[in-house]
Amino acid sequence: MKIIMLGAPGAGKGTQAKMIADRYGIPHISTGDIFRANIKNGTKLGKEAKGYMDQGLLVPDELTVKLLLDRVAQEDCSDGYVLDGFPRNIPQAEVLDRALADQGERIDYAVDVEVADRHIINRMSGRRACVGCGATYHIVNVPPKKEGICDVCGEALILREDDRPDTVTKRLAVYHEQTQPLIDYYKEKGILKSVDGTMPMEEVFDAITRILG
Numbered sequence: 001m002k003i004i005m006l007g008a009p010g011a012g013k014g015t016q017a018k019m020i021a022d023r024y025g026i027p028h029i030s031t032g033d034i035f036r037a038n039i040k041n042g043t044k045l046g047k048e049a050k051g052y053m054d055q056g057l058l059v060p061d062e063l064t065v066k067l068l069l070d071r072v073a074q075e076d077c078s079d080g081y082v083l084d085g086f087p088r089n090i091p092q093a094e095v096l097d098r099a100l101a102d103q104g105e106r107i108d109y110a111v112d113v114e115v116a117d118r119h120i121i122n123r124m125s126g127r128r129a130c131v132g133c134g135a136t137y138h139i140v141n142v143p144p145k146k147e148g149i150c151d152v153c154g155e156a157l158i159l160r161e162d163d164r165p166d167t168v169t170k171r172l173a174v175y176h177e178q179t180q181p182l183i184d185y186y187k188e189k190g191i192l193k194s195v196d197g198t199m200p201m202e203e204v205f206d207a208i209t210r211i212l213g
């Protein structure tokens with residue numbers, strides 16, 4: 001099963017994508033996580049991506065598309081995957097569709113996690129991310145067992161650089177301009193499914209599993 005997660009920054013795509021990956025035994029592929037791992041490791045890609053990410057802008061397609069296509073071509077993706085953060089604009093969606101069509105494949109579901117902008121800033125300022133394994137928490141909704149420490153790997157939790165309110169505002173603007181048009185793109189293809197992302201996360205997940213079966 002090949003699934004795309006859609007939704008505004010902070011809508012809960014990553015949270016739900018991890019749960020889907022666990023339930024259905026498919027890899028969770030987050031382009032944001034891949035860029036953050038590259039930044040942490042000081043790679044050339046990471047240095048290039050960081051400048052865009054810190055400003056709340058999209059990383060250029062030249063740096064993003066091949067990376068994603070190489071990733072989904074790997075062996076562990078043969079039974080499907082859940083994409084979180086890709087595609088981010090219509091050109092990325094078209095490249096992905098063409099690459100899949102060349103192999104007689106296609107995306108099965110595009111799941112839009114709907115959360116209005118007014119909820120987003122609060123969610124993002126409360127989010128904490130692990131510098132070690134990338135696990136995410138929320139200081140109120142999903143607190144770690146020990147404040148500031150990751151339950152999974154014991155490393156420190158940080159506020160992501162791009163989760164500061166002024167950068168979140170920019171990311172929301174970029175989302176509405178460049179990413180939201182994907183909702184109509186997948187609606188026209190007949191594979192768009194929407195869920196209310198303001199419900200508690202287990203209820204959001206139940207709604208998604210009712211769709212995916």
Ligand code: AP5
Nearest residue numbers: 009010011012013014015031032053059085127137138201
């Ligand atoms: P990326 O990492 O993809 O960020 P994003 O899309 O902005 O999404 P987030 O990770 O911020 O949020 P999310 O929806 O996953 O929410 P989460 O589950 O964490 O991208 C970062 C940057 O990388 C981009 O700005 C861009 O520069 C670059 N990039 C990435 N992909 C790219 C691409 N394809 N092309 C170009 N550039 C690209 O949840 C948020 C918080 O809310 C958490 O604290 C969570 O615990 C909490 N929460 C989740 N669900 C609920 C719930 N139901 N109720 C209450 N709280 C909840």
